[in-house]
Amino acid sequence: MPTQRLTDLPDAVRRLIEKVSGPIVDVGNINAGLNSAIAARVRTPEDTLFVKGLPMDHPRVWTQNREAQISPYLRGIAPELLWHIEEDGWSLLGFEYVNGGHADFTPKSRDLPAVMATMRRLAKVPAPALELKSMPHRLRTFVDDPADLSWFAGDSLLHTEWNPHNVLVSGDRALFVDWGWASTGAAWIDPALWLLWLIAHGHTCDQAERASATHPAWALAPAEGLNALARVQRRLWDSIAAESTDDWANPMREAARSWEEHRR
Ligand SMILES: Nc1ncnc2c1ncn2[C@@H]1O[C@H](COP(=O)(O)OP(=O)(O)OP(=O)(O)O)[C@@H](O)[C@H]1O
Numbered sequence: 001m002p003t004q005r006l007t008d009l010p011d012a013v014r015r016l017i018e019k020v021s022g023p024i025v026d027v028g029n030i031n032a033g034l035n036s037a038i039a040a041r042v043r044t045p046e047d048t049l050f051v052k053g054l055p056m057d058h059p060r061v062w063t064q065n066r067e068a069q070i071s072p073y074l075r076g077i078a079p080e081l082l083w084h085i086e087e088d089g090w091s092l093l094g095f096e097y098v099n100g101g102h103a104d105f106t107p108k109s110r111d112l113p114a115v116m117a118t119m120r121r122l123a124k125v126p127a128p129a130l131e132l133k134s135m136p137h138r139l140r141t142f143v144d145d146p147a148d149l150s151w152f153a154g155d156s157l158l159h160t161e162w163n164p165h166n167v168l169v170s171g172d173r174a175l176f177v178d179w180g181w182a183s184t185g186a187a188w189i190d191p192a193l194w195l196l197w198l199i200a201h202g203h204t205c206d207q208a209e210r211a212s213a214t215h216p217a218w219a220l221a222p223a224e225g226l227n228a229l230a231r232v233q234r235r236l237w238d239s240i241a242a243e244s245t246d247d248w249a250n251p252m253r254e255a256a257r258s259w260e261e262h263r264r
């Protein structure tokens with residue numbers, strides 16, 4: 001369920017931010033992402049920050065902790081985390097503000113090489129010793145044969161949420177945001193999940209697979225594992241699209257169906 005986004009910063013939140021970053025001179029709302037009660041551009045005399053927050057009693061407040069814990073491992077891959085505050089009933093994360101736009105995932109987009117360059121950096125990060133969700137666990141309700149889950153096991157650090165709203169492009173650099181669902185699993189899962197978004201943005205299945213094939217882990221992806229993931233993603237997006245009004249739910253359902261048929 002999306003969380004209702006607050007359009008003004010509550011006084012308590014304003015005070016907490018000012019305590020660590022100095023007086024706020026301007027606040028701008030962010031029109032993307034649905035899960036945070038607070039997602040704002042905050043300017044102080046010295047800095048511009050991106051502040052993301054949830055009340056401490058929110059069922060997904062663990063995602064804030066996950067983002068805070070993982071941030072030190074993501075230099076050059078994600079915007080830098082400047083602080084994490086848990087006070088007065090709020091969990092707040094203050095990030096370096098990225099002045100950029102969401103990635104363009106359409107065919108021939110000039111953003112694609114930048115996105116892949118950052119994915120390659122991510123592929124080199126050893127999975128940190130943190131408690132992360134595992135892909136077999138996350139996908140367990142979408143397989144019809146539980147044996148398929150073993151394809152998804154691995155110890156690579158994966159982002160997994162390749163909505164272009166989570167990819168900020170500034171100049172020729174792409175940075176990935178929204179690490180609350182970072183997971184461990186087989187290294188090829190990230191490029192394979194990314195290609196569904198490429199298909200949803202107009203790539204053919206072949207074009208999308210060719211783009212993913214520039215990821216170092218792609219050559220190691222077993223065809224059976226990819227086929228199993230295609231089946232799982234089809235079920236997952238069928239179920240998301242049945243319940244969601246998000247703009248991308250139907251295109252992603254169609255993309256997942258196309259890819260599953262392509263892999264048959
Ligand atoms: N460091 C940043 N600098 C500038 N903008 C950012 C930054 N981090 C995130 N954003 C913008 O804020 C939006 C929401 O951020 P994020 O995806 O982390 O939060 P969310 O509300 O939890 O999202 P979701 O609903 O996707 O889980 C992003 O889609 C992006 O447009």
Ligand SMILES: [Mg+2]
Pocket residue numbers: 032033034165166177178
């Ligand atoms: Mg997001």
